[in-house]
Amino acid sequence: MRLNPVSFPVPMPKILIVDDEEDIRELIAVNLMREEQYQLIEAADGLEALRRAKDERPDLVILDLMLPHMDGLTVYKKLRENALTAKIPVIMLTARGRLEEKIEGLELGADDYLSKPFSPRELMLRVRNLLRRSHENPSGNLVETGPFSLDKNALKLHLDGEGIDLTATEFKLLLSLIESPGITKERGDLLKKVWGYSDMIQTRTLDTHIKRLREKLGSHGSSIETVRGVGYRFSGE
Amino acid sequence: MRLNPVSFPVPMPKILIVDDEEDIRELIAVNLMREEQYQLIEAADGLEALRRAKDERPDLVILDLMLPHMDGLTVYKKLRENALTAKIPVIMLTARGRLEEKIEGLELGADDYLSKPFSPRELMLRVRNLLRRSHENPSGNLVETGPFSLDKNALKLHLDGEGIDLTATEFKLLLSLIESPGITKERGDLLKKVWGYSDMIQTRTLDTHIKRLREKLGSHGSSIETVRGVGYRFSGE
DNA sequence: TGACCCCGTTACGTTTTTGTCACCTCTGCC
DNA sequence: GGCAGAGGTGACAAAAACGTAACGGGGTCA
Known part of the structure; x- marks a missing residue:
C-alpha cells in the first residue's frame, strides 16, 4: 500500500521520538521510514526530550506519555510553555483507557494523540497530517x-x-x-x-x-x- | 447622555453545519459561538446541504462525512462541481479511522478535515484559519x-x-x-x-x-x- | 542567591473624540 | 415682513482613549 508522495517545503522533516523503551522507539522508526524519509532523533526520558527539543527544534514530536521520572503530560506542558518549542506539533501515545480522558480535556491546539496499540498506517497518517498542517502556512515560517x-x-x-x-x-x-x-x-x-x-x-x-x-x-x-x-x-x- | 455602545459593523461570517444528528450540530454551534459571532445555518442531510449552500452561499461549510442517503464525500464533490459553491472552504468531520485514508487521497485545496472526537479549540482554530484565508480579499469589504x-x-x-x-x-x-x-x-x-x-x-x-x-x-x-x-x-x- | 529580563499593572499626562449648548441662518407659510 | 421650526456652525467642557514612565512580581540563568 503506497500513499501519494507528499512534498515538504523542508527537505527532510526532523522528528523527535520520546519513549523509554528502545524497542518501541525502534518500532516507530522502522514504520515511519518505510514510506518517507525523515530525520529521526530520540530521547528516553522527559528531561532529555525537553533538552533535545530546545536544541534541535524538531518539526514534530512523538511523545509516549508513560515515561520514567517525568510524566509525559508534564513534558507536553513544558514544551508548550517554552516559546521555542511551543509550536512544535506533538503526537501523544497513550495506553488505551484512563489517560485518554485526560487528553481529551487538554486543548489540543495543533496536536493529536494515538492509543496503543496503534497500526503503523495510522501513525503514518497522523504524522503526515500534522507535518502538512504545520508547514502549510503561506511562506513556511x-x-x-x-x-x-x-x-x-x-x-x-x-x-x-x-x-x-x-x-x-x-x-x-x-x-x-x-x-x-x-x-x-x-x-x-x-x-x-x-x-x-x-x-x-x-x-x-x-x-x-x-x-x-x-x-x-x-x-x-x-x-x-x-x-x-x-x-x-x-x-x- | 451616553447609551450602550453600538457594535462595530464587521461582516459576520455565515457557516453551514451539515450533520444528521441534531446533538452534534448543537455541540458544534455552541463551541463556535463561545468566542466569535457567526451566523449559523444547518442541514441534516446531503440534499438539504447542497440546496442551502447554493441558496445562501455560506462562507464555510462544516461537513460530517457520515450522512444518510448521500455520502458526505459525494456532497463534497458536488459542492466542488457547482461553480457557485466551488470555492467555499469545507471542513470535513470523520470518525477516527477508515475514512481518514480516503480523505488523504483527496486534493485538499482550501479545505481541511478533523477526526472525531475533536477538541473545541481545534475546531475553532481551523474555522478561523479558513475564514481568514478566504475572507481577507477585500471584495466584500x-x-x-x-x-x-x-x-x-x-x-x-x-x-x-x-x-x-x-x-x-x-x-x-x-x-x-x-x-x-x-x-x-x-x-x-x-x-x-x-x-x-x-x-x-x-x-x-x-x-x-x-x-x-x-x-x-x-x-x-x-x-x-x-x-x-x-x-x-x-x-x- | 543575585542579577537580569519579561510582563502586567498603575498612575499620570496628553490628545482626541464627542455630546451639548447658544446663537445664527435658512426655508416655508401666513 | 414676521414667525416658527429645522438645520448649520463654532465653542466648550467632559469623557474617553491613548502614550508613557515607572514599579514590582515572577521567572530564568549563571
Whole structure:
C-alpha cells in the first residue's frame, strides 16, 4: 500500500521520538521510514526530550506519555510553555483507557494523540497530517511584508537588514497585526488572540506592548497605527 | 447622555453545519459561538446541504462525512462541481479511522478535515484559519460609490486617491448613508443604527457629526444632502 | 542567591473624540 | 415682513482613549 508522495517545503522533516523503551522507539522508526524519509532523533526520558527539543527544534514530536521520572503530560506542558518549542506539533501515545480522558480535556491546539496499540498506517497518517498542517502556512515560517520579515521559528524580526529580537508576547502581537496588513484589528480581538482574554477586560497591557513594539521598530514605529476607539492597524509601510 | 455602545459593523461570517444528528450540530454551534459571532445555518442531510449552500452561499461549510442517503464525500464533490459553491472552504468531520485514508487521497485545496472526537479549540482554530484565508480579499469589504471607497477592514475612507481617517462614529455614520446611495435615511433610523438610541430623543448630535463629516469630505461635502424634516441622503456624487 | 529580563499593572499626562449648548441662518407659510 | 421650526456652525467642557514612565512580581540563568 503506497500513499501519494507528499512534498515538504523542508527537505527532510526532523522528528523527535520520546519513549523509554528502545524497542518501541525502534518500532516507530522502522514504520515511519518505510514510506518517507525523515530525520529521526530520540530521547528516553522527559528531561532529555525537553533538552533535545530546545536544541534541535524538531518539526514534530512523538511523545509516549508513560515515561520514567517525568510524566509525559508534564513534558507536553513544558514544551508548550517554552516559546521555542511551543509550536512544535506533538503526537501523544497513550495506553488505551484512563489517560485518554485526560487528553481529551487538554486543548489540543495543533496536536493529536494515538492509543496503543496503534497500526503503523495510522501513525503514518497522523504524522503526515500534522507535518502538512504545520508547514502549510503561506511562506513556511516567514511572514514578509514590505521591509518587515517575521521569522516564526527564531521569534525574530528582520528589518532594514538587521535582526531584532522580540519577546514571545511582542512576537505574537506583531504577528497578529502583520499577518493582515492594512486591516484594523480590534482591541478585543487582539487581547483574545495574544493573551487569551475572553471578555473586553479593561487593561492597559495592550497599549504598553504596542509602545514597546513601536520602540523596537524604531523609525518604522509608525507602521503600527492607532485607530482610536477601535484598535490598531499595521500599515504595510 | 451616553447609551450602550453600538457594535462595530464587521461582516459576520455565515457557516453551514451539515450533520444528521441534531446533538452534534448543537455541540458544534455552541463551541463556535463561545468566542466569535457567526451566523449559523444547518442541514441534516446531503440534499438539504447542497440546496442551502447554493441558496445562501455560506462562507464555510462544516461537513460530517457520515450522512444518510448521500455520502458526505459525494456532497463534497458536488459542492466542488457547482461553480457557485466551488470555492467555499469545507471542513470535513470523520470518525477516527477508515475514512481518514480516503480523505488523504483527496486534493485538499482550501479545505481541511478533523477526526472525531475533536477538541473545541481545534475546531475553532481551523474555522478561523479558513475564514481568514478566504475572507481577507477585500471584495466584500469595500463599499464603493463614485469617487468614494469605504474600506470596512481598514476602517478608512479613500477619496480622490487619498486616504482619510475617520473616527469610529463618523465611520459608522458615513457607512449607514453610503451603503444605500440616493435613499433618504430618517434621523431616527440613523440615531438608532449609529448611536443605539432607541427613541426619538431630541439631540443635535447627529447634526454635529454630519457637519464634521462634510468637513472631512472637503469638496465632496455636498454629497450628503439634507432632507428637511426627514433626515439625510447620500447622493452618489 | 543575585542579577537580569519579561510582563502586567498603575498612575499620570496628553490628545482626541464627542455630546451639548447658544446663537445664527435658512426655508416655508401666513 | 414676521414667525416658527429645522438645520448649520463654532465653542466648550467632559469623557474617553491613548502614550508613557515607572514599579514590582515572577521567572530564568549563571
